[in-house]
Amino acid sequence: xxxxxxxxxxxxxxxxxxxxxxxxxxxxxxxxxxxxxxxxxxxxxxxxxxxxxxxxxxxxxxxxxxxxxxxxxxxxxxxxxxxxxxxxxxxxxxxxxxxxxxxxxxxxxxxxxxxxxxxxxxxxxxxxxxxxxxxxxxxxxxxxxxxxxxxxxxxxxxxxxxxxxxxxxxxxxxxxxxxxxxxxxxxxxxxxxxxxxxxxxxxxxxxxxxxxxxxxxxxxxxxxxxxxxxxxxxxxxxxxxxxxxxxxxxxxxxxxxxxxxxxxxxxxxxxxxxxxxxxxxxxxxxxxxxxxxxxxxxxxxxxxxxxxxxxxxxxxxxxxxxxxxxxxxxxxxxxxxxxxxxxxxxxxxxxxxxxxxxxxxxxxxxxxxxxxxxxxxxxxxxxxxxxxxxxxxxxxxxxxxxxxxxxxxxxxxxxxxxxxxxxxxxxxxxxxxxxxxxxxxxxxxxxxx
Numbered sequence: 155x156x157x158x159x160x161x162x163x164x165x166x167x168x169x170x171x172x173x174x175x176x177x178x179x180x181x182x183x184x185x186x187x188x189x190x191x192x193x194x195x196x197x198x199x200x201x202x203x204x205x206x207x208x209x210x211x212x213x214x215x216x217x218x219x220x221x222x223x224x225x226x227x228x229x230x231x232x233x234x235x236x237x238x239x240x241x242x243x244x245x246x247x248x249x250x251x252x253x254x255x256x257x258x259x260x261x262x263x264x265x266x267x268x269x270x271x272x273x274x275x276x277x278x279x280x281x282x283x284x285x286x287x288x289x290x291x292x293x294x295x296x297x298x299x300x301x302x303x304x305x306x307x308x309x310x311x312x313x314x315x316x317x318x319x320x321x322x323x324x325x326x327x328x329x330x331x332x333x334x335x336x337x338x339x340x341x342x343x344x345x346x347x348x349x350x351x352x353x354x355x356x357x358x359x360x361x362x363x364x365x366x367x368x369x370x371x372x373x374x375x376x377x378x379x380x381x382x383x384x385x386x387x388x389x390x391x392x393x394x395x396x397x398x399x400x401x402x403x404x405x406x407x408x409x410x411x412x413x414x415x416x417x418x419x420x421x422x423x424x425x426x427x428x429x430x431x432x433x434x435x436x437x438x439x440x441x442x443x444x445x446x447x448x449x450x451x452x453x454x455x456x457x458x459x460x461x462x463x464x465x466x467x468x469x470x471x472x473x474x475x476x477x478x479x480x481x482x483x484x485x486x487x488x489x490x491x492x493x494x495x496x497x498x499x500x501x502x503x504x505x506x507x508x509x510x511x512x513x514x515x516x517x518x519x520x521x522x523x524x525x526x527x528x529x530x531x532x533x534x535x536x537x538x539x540x541x542x543x544x545x546x547x548x549x550x551x552x553x554x555x556x557x558x559x560x561x562x563x564x565x566x567x568x569x570x571x572x573x574x575x576x577x578x579x580x581x582x583x584x585x586x587x588x589x590x591x592x593x594x595x596x597x598x599x600x601x602x603x
Contacts, residue, residue, distance in 0.1 A: 177189075177191055177208070178191055178196070178208075179191075179196050179198075179199060179206050179207060179208050179209075180207045180208070180209055181198070181199055181204065181206065181207065182196060182198055182199075183209075193206075193208065194206065276366055276369045276370060276373075277370065278366060278370070287359075287363060288340060290347075291340045291343040291344055291347070291363070292340070292343070294343045294346065294347055295320070295339060295340075295342070295343040295346075296316070296320070298346065298350070299342075299343060299346050300312075300316055302523075302568065302569060302570065303521070303522040303523050303526070303568060304522060304567060304568075305521050305522050305523070307521075307523050308454075310450075310454070311454060311523065314447060314450065314451065318447050319335075319339075319395055319399075319447070320339065322335065322391070322392055322395065322447070323335040323336040323339055324336065326392050332374065332378060332392065333370070333371075333374055334371045334374035334375040334378055334396045335371075335392060335395060335396040335399065337367045337368075337370045337371035337374065338367070338368070338371040338396060338399045338400055338403055339399065340363070340367045341363075341364045341365075341367035341368040341371060341403060342399065342402070342403050342406070344360045344361070344363040344364035344367065345360075345361075345364045345403065345406055345407065345410075346406075346569060347360050348360040348361055348364060349409070349569055349572060350569075361410075368403065371396070371400065372400075375393070375396050375397070375400065378392070378393050378396070379393060379432060379435075381393075382432075382435050382436060382439070385436075385439070387439075387440060387441075387446055390436045390439055390440050390446070390448075391440075391446045391447050391448050393432060393436060394432060394433060394436050394440075394446075394448040395447065395448060395451075397428070397429040397432040397433065398429065398448070398451070400425055400428075400429060401422070401425055401426050401429045401530055401533060401534065402530060402570065404421050404422035404425040404426070404533070405422050405529070405530045405533070405570060405571075406569070406570045406571075407421060407422065408422055408571075408574040408578070409571065409572040409573060409574035409577070411574075411577075411578075413577055413580075413581055414581075416581035416582070416584070416585060418544050418545070418547075418555070418578075419574075419578065420541060420544065420545055422533050423533045423536075423538075423540070423541040423544065424533075424538070424541055425533065426530070426531075426532070426533020426534040427533065427534070427538045427541065429533075429534055430534040430535070433534075436448070455520075455524060456515065456520060456524045456527060456528060458527075458528070458531055458535070461535075463511060464507070464508050464511050464531070464535045465504035465505075465507045465508045465511075465535050465536065466504070466507055467507040467508065467510045467511035467514065468507070468510060469503060469506035469507045469509070469510045471510060471513070472506045472509060472510060472554075472557060473506070474593075475506065475550070475553050475554055475557060475593060476493060476499075476502055476503075476506070476550060478490045479589040479590055479592055479593060480589055486589070492548070492550065497539070498539075498543075500537075501536075501537045501539045501540050501543065502540075502550060502551070502554060504535075504536055504537055504540075505532075505536045505537075505540050505551075505554050505555075505558070506554060508531075508532055508535050508536055508558075509532075509554070509557060509558045509561070511528070512525070512528045512529065512532075512558075512561055513561065515528055516561065516564075522565065522568060525565065526565065526568055526570060526571070529561065529562060529565075529571070532558060540554075547585065549586055549587055549590040550590075552582050552585070552586055552590075553582075553586070553590055553593045553594065555578070555582065556578070556579045556582045556583070556594050556597060557594075557597070559574070559575040559578040559579050559582075560575060560579060560597045560600060561575070562574055562575025562576075562578075563575040563576055563579075563600045563601065564600070576600075576601050579594065579597055579598075582594065
């Protein structure tokens with residue numbers, strides 16, 4: 155791995171300034187975004203459907219009494235990392251001593267930033283430091299990331315990802331100032347380099363780059379999606395591929411999630427649902443005669459256009475996962491009424507159906523690239539309610555997710571996946587009620603000890 159770029163002294167560190175709100179809610183403060191301070195629930199918390207909690211007057215006074223001088227607390231972005239990179243059980247990545255600015259990193263105490271945090275006011279300075287990093291990221295994308303699978307890809311597919319998509323990203327950035335696709339490509343490359351690097355300082359810098367470009371992409375993509383009703387074929391193509399890249403990036407981020415306490419892969423699940431909505435909107439306007447790149451992508455195997463090929467696949471081999479683990483005559487089993495709700499049962503059946511569709515593809519010995527695409531498609535095809543069940547930590551949902559994650563284990567040599575499958579299964583096993591955890595017993599034989 156190349157040596158990390160030396161950012162020099164603190165005075166030369168690029169800065170990023172966030173618009174502040176003094177009396178914002180606790181969640182916005184934790185996420186380091188501007189709060190509109192609307193009560194009882196601010197816009198950000200309402201949009202994320204989470205409880206909005208404001209600090210008490212005593213908490214505010216306590217915080218202000220500890221606040222250093224303003225000149226000493228101006229936030230830094232992407233500074234030279236501390237020599238000691240945090241391990242997976244550390245809490246924060248501290249920028250530089252005394253800066254007072256903490257950036258989350260992929261470790262147990264800090265979930266990765268979410269792609270929908272577009273209310274964050276983020277940008278990178280235009281200077282030599284940024285240009286050097288972007289040169290490295292683009293070079294990495296066109297060399298080490300060119301062939302992400304052990305099996306060679308078909309020439310047409312390789313040409314699309316190595317030639318057409320990068321050209322599209324650069325062209326839209328240069329001619330129209332639309333940089334969403336370029337930003338997510340840079341974030342993706344930074345994450346790839348992070349998985350390969352063994353240098354602690356470099357890994358620290360790379361994950362900060364990944365998070366920043368990810369957020370910058372999110373802001374740009376939201377603006378682009380608003381233009382779908384009046385967009386032409388080329389812009390629709392661009393928006394669709396940006397959404398596709400966001401899903402792939404969210405999938406790759408699963409391997410960085412917190413393990414203790416466990417963080418479920420909600421970002422990937424929700425991003426997949428959002429991408430599905432973008433595809434549906436765009437497909438109504440894109441015609442066959444447009445000869446779009448996204449059209450070529452969806453027409454290339456594996457074909458996943460119809461529910462019969464995805465969520466409506468026969469799930470009988472895994473139907474036992476829905477049964478309560480206790481004896482049918484037990485009080486626990488008889489009091490379990492979750493599946494009495496037809497809507498809930500349908501969500502679970504679709505998740506199992508999709509899982510079985512991937513199992514069938516593996517049995518057919520489809521190429522790695524096709525299987526990886528199917529694994530990512532779970533987040534697009536499975537109803538969004540399943541994500542909410544995971545967020546609520548319903549045992550049935552967690553058991554189904556663990557069995558889906560077991561399909562990832564055989565593909566840990568693919569950098570997008572890594573050991574995410576094993577880690578997720580182990581974490582789910584630890585938090586499940588004892589009786590439900592027994593449904594995961596057969597999965598551990600797949601792990602390489």
